Amino acid sequence: MLAATTRLTHPALTWRRNALELWGERGIDSRGLFYEQLDFNGRGDADSRRRMRVQARQLYVFARAESRGEAGAAEVVDRGFPAFQRFCAHQEAGWIHLLEADGSPADILRDTYDHAFVLFALAALARTASHGAQARALAQSTLGWLDEVLAHEAGGFHEGHPASLPRRSNPHMHLLEAMLAWYRVEGDRQFLDRANIIGGLFEKHFFDPAHDTLGEHFNDDWSVVAPPLGDSVEPGHHFEWCWLLVRLAEAGGADYREQAARLYRFALAHGLDAHGFAVDEIDRDGRPRRMSRRLWPQTELIKAHVAMGERDAAETSFRALADTYLATATPGLWIDQFDAAGHGVSPVVPASTLYHIDVAIDELTAGR
Ligand SMILES: O=P(O)(O)OC[C@H]1O[C@@H](O)[C@@H](O)[C@@H](O)[C@@H]1O
Numbered sequence: 185m186l187a188a189t190t191r192l193t194h195p196a197l198t199w200r201r202n203a204l205e206l207w208g209e210r211g212i213d214s215r216g217l218f219y220e221q222l223d224f225n226g227r228g229d230a231d232s233r234r235r236m237r238v239q240a241r242q243l244y245v246f247a248r249a250e251s252r253g254e255a256g257a258a259e260v261v262d263r264g265f266p267a268f269q270r271f272c273a274h275q276e277a278g279w280i281h282l283l284e285a286d287g288s289p290a291d292i293l294r295d296t297y298d299h300a301f302v303l304f305a306l307a308a309l310a311r312t313a314s315h316g317a318q319a320r321a322l323a324q325s326t327l328g329w330l331d332e333v334l335a336h337e338a339g340g341f342h343e344g345h346p347a348s349l350p351r352r353s354n355p356h357m358h359l360l361e362a363m364l365a366w367y368r369v370e371g372d373r374q375f376l377d378r379a380n381i382i383g384g385l386f387e388k389h390f391f392d393p394a395h396d397t398l399g400e401h402f403n404d405d406w407s408v409v410a411p412p413l414g415d416s417v418e419p420g421h422h423f424e425w426c427w428l429l430v431r432l433a434e435a436g437g438a439d440y441r442e443q444a445a446r447l448y449r450f451a452l453a454h455g456l457d458a459h460g461f462a463v464d465e466i467d468r469d470g471r472p473r474r475m476s477r478r479l480w481p482q483t484e485l486i487k488a489h490v491a492m493g494e495r496d497a498a499e500t501s502f503r504a505l506a507d508t509y510l511a512t513a514t515p516g517l518w519i520d521q522f523d524a525a526g527h528g529v530s531p532v533v534p535a536s537t538l539y540h541i542d543v544a545i546d547e548l549t550a551g552r
Pocket of ligand 1: 534
């Protein structure tokens with residue numbers, strides 16, 4: 185049974201403990217592989233294929249919980265980390281994209297976005313007592329392989345190996361997140377340098393100063409692809425980049441806080457619905473496209489509020505999130521998606537909801 189050993193002063197911490205208890209008990213199978221999803225009664229789906237990125241995200245969450253001293257988390261990590269290495273490692277190098285339910289490889293694509301989450305999880309594992317050395321060694325080989333095989337001659341990284349188009353800003357955003365996490369753990373300048381390089385890509389290619397928007401999809405040479413992909417704006421990504429760019433500057437890296445504020449303001453002005461929830465997609469003129477609203481853009485909204493120093497707004501957004509997205513049947517479950525009319529449309533709870541909520545709660549409660 186997972187139980188908090190710290191005092192729970194913010195309601196968000198109680199909700200996180202509920203989530204950790206549930207996912208720690210029900211969200212991992214006898215082999216140590218995490219389920220993709222639970223149903224609203226908290227039952228895992230043994231027949232689903234398993235995406236590597238979900239395994240990495242769950243490992244991140246439980247490694248962080250172990251470092252905070254939450255009872256039971258270390259056991260989950262002790263089961264999950266060896267299984268991750270056994271099932272997800274590619275036989276040559278890197279990490280495969282997808283597993284069959286029986287654990288055999290279903291897609292051996294090595295995807296850059298996925299690898300960002302491997303590095304992010306390894307940074308959290310590096311802080312644990314028993315897995316630090318192994319996590320450091322794996323991060324070193326993963327980064328080396330990324331540089332060797334996935335680096336693109338026009339800067340940044342290919343989408344994956346084998347390479348595909350369009351290229352996206354999104355994997356680079358999560359690599360920035362991972363490099364900042366490693367810099368926090370090691371204090372080693374190479375990680376800040378890597379984070380700065382991604383910041384440079386943001387400034388040069390991803391940020392559109394004519395619109396104050398973030399580009400999502402690009403050709404090989406970083407030119408923006410044609411609409412509709414080329415002018416798609418995801419408010420959630422505006423908030424997520426805003427948060428990370430502020431953290432980059434605070435870590436002593438390059439300072440893109442002005443652009444971060446412009447992304448934030450654009451998404452606040454055009455990317456929220458009448459209830460203040462972040463919608464899934466608009467265009468670069470601020471016109472609505474997909475007015476559904478997943479959970480993750482809401483967690484990014486909270487992180488961006490915190491990064492911008494808007495504490496009251498962060499608390500208000502978190503309360504609205506809890507009022508609407510917390511599932512009532514089983515404590516610890518969060519609804520993943522509502523349609524434009526406000527009807528819950530996710531029939532199950534994806535495991536990644538735990539990661540999205542966990543990072544937002546860390547930000548909301550830091551220093552409180
Ligand atoms: O669909 P899941 O796996 O929950 O991910 C949800 C979202 O996470 C965010 O951090 C971004 O990377 C998004 O591009 C992604 O769509």
